[in-house]
Amino acid sequence: MGDDLGVPGHARLLPRRRLRQPRRLAGRDPRRRGAARFLKARLRRLALPLVPWVACWAVFDLAMLAAGRPSVLHWGAAVLAPLWFLGVYGAAVAAVPLTARAHLAWGWRVPAVLAVAVLAADTLRLGLGWGQPVVGLAGSLAVWLFAHQLGYFWRDGTLLAGGWRRPAAVATAGLLGLVLLTTLGPYPRSMVSVAGERMSNMFPTTAPVMALAVFQLGLALLARPALAAWLRRRGPWRAVVVANSLTMPVFVWHMTALVAFLWLYERAGFVLATETSTTWWLTRWVWVVGPGVLLAAILAVLARVRRVRRAGAR
Template identity: 45%
Template sequence: MGRSMGRSVERSVGRLVDSTPPSRARDVDFLRLASVCVVVLWHWALSIDHFRGGVLVMPNPIARIPFAWLATWLLQVMPVFFVIGGFAHLAAWDAAGRATGSPRDDPARPWGPRARRFLRGRLRRLLPPMAVFAVVWAAVDAVLLLAVPDYPGLLRYGRAVLVPLWFLAAYLGVILVVPVTAAVHRRFGRRFILLLGAVVALVDLARFGTGSTVFGYVNTGLVWVFAHQLGYFWRDGVLRGPRRALLTALCGLAGLALVTTLDEYPRSMVATEGARRGNMFPTTAAIAVLAVFQLGLILLAAPALNRMLARRRPWTAVVTGNAVIMTVFLWHMTALLLAMVTMRAVGLPMPDEPTATWWAGRPLWVILPALFLAPLIVLFAPVERGAAAPRGPARTGPDD
């Protein structure tokens, strides 16, 4: 059965590779996959994963390693997800307009057949894997609560397993407002994103001035809409060319250097233990500036990436990875929890500091979770493939 499934997947990937049109933005697919890989490896190997008081915790070692915060300006890839999402969603929005015969964007009347077609397509891909993940973990948690006397429940014992859901909830939010944001982008372009950036900065000022976390939660939504909006400019091609790409990257870098001189914005783009606040949640304007910097780097790398991905072997690897990308993202923390429970059961060390023992164990912290993730992919990837399967005539274009 396993070999049969493997051959079926191989044939499916081969068909997708062979049918990829020349217009496909292959760099977008590569960056989506690379970003997920960075997240997975960060959670597995670059966090100090251990049990504290019987609870899974995963602080990062950034504060304990000199200048490690600089790495987070590249490795905090959540903004990249949203920039890529903006690119892909504007393409899908345009495709929905062509399919429904309503190509015009009207910010005053964004809802209609075009919006319904777009949202059906996006949500069909996103919601089934999320629902299966939630149902499976709810069932497992219920069984453990009934069967294990001292089991404290997932929300206490292994809340980190649910980390992928908060990101996907934010991502779902920006998808739901695409009919509005795409129309506003086409009508107002740079004026809107400059206004949005100013609003993000003002909301941060209100938060820091009043101490109210309500403003922080407001910016948690606005910052991700801002990053998503940047992807629209990438898709439209207005930033095309090495000079504009370099200018975008330099503006983002200068902005990061400036805002992180202020006490309110930590230099690390990921949360660190002992810090008064972090940039990620509630999300601050520093993440919006990081998105500008990372978009510039993406634009600079795009020509070389597309040349590399024009070759069959690397493109096949990207197509293969993207076929299970949601499954990997949703279940990689479950695989980590299973690996940690196994390590504790056999007495393997789980240091709570970045000691020499911690560094020496990094390969094991990649290999063992990967061994648990593999069967989870086999089990749950069919849900993702079924959700992504086209309804009606097959399409494999840049709008997918």
């Protein structure tokens, strides 16, 4: 249980010790299934939560168009936000047989090349203004492949050797890179889109997100011994299992809950402050609690539907 705590990058494909012949890895996953079955299972888990989401938005969109209202695409990124990341993440998952072999064959050279690719894409896009759509997409994919690749170094024990010193070095390097990039570079300090900024670090994904991944990995490694000991207790472990089962539904539906809450809030005659002020600070809780309650209601409905379907299938 503790050994698999927080392992990113589907790194459980790797054995504890590095294999000298990469071909031994082919066709394996944590349960010794074939690579094709592994990918099918992983991609299915990514795709299934999207089915009710797409269905609900499709019905709502048809209703809006029938009423002579603008399409839901009017909200653009707010509505479609989950899709771009799931697409990139799905590509990273699909590449696991290749990236796992690359890790066994070339080790640290793989994330090093990916890091160079990210910096090159940012330079072309931000420094030279060349090929933004294609280069931005390529840079985004390189960032997430880089983050995904780090999981292999966790699983094979490379980052766990030497006690706390190596994790501390990883966290320090990530934080230093993040500070330098956002202070000396052209990047905003926020890792998510913020109104008024000339660009976003999130999409197209930029080098600071890559540095943030390194920083967060270091912190996770430092916290790992304490968390692993805590999760040996039955209660915390069950709570983590439940929370983990909700990860994808929360990610898919959180922006829907936010948009729906704001629509209901404004229809009720209220207006959320958008300028930084005392009122803005005093209403921060509304932005969190309101969508959170609506999201919990959505998840409860989805859970109820799943239970009914399972009962009917018996």
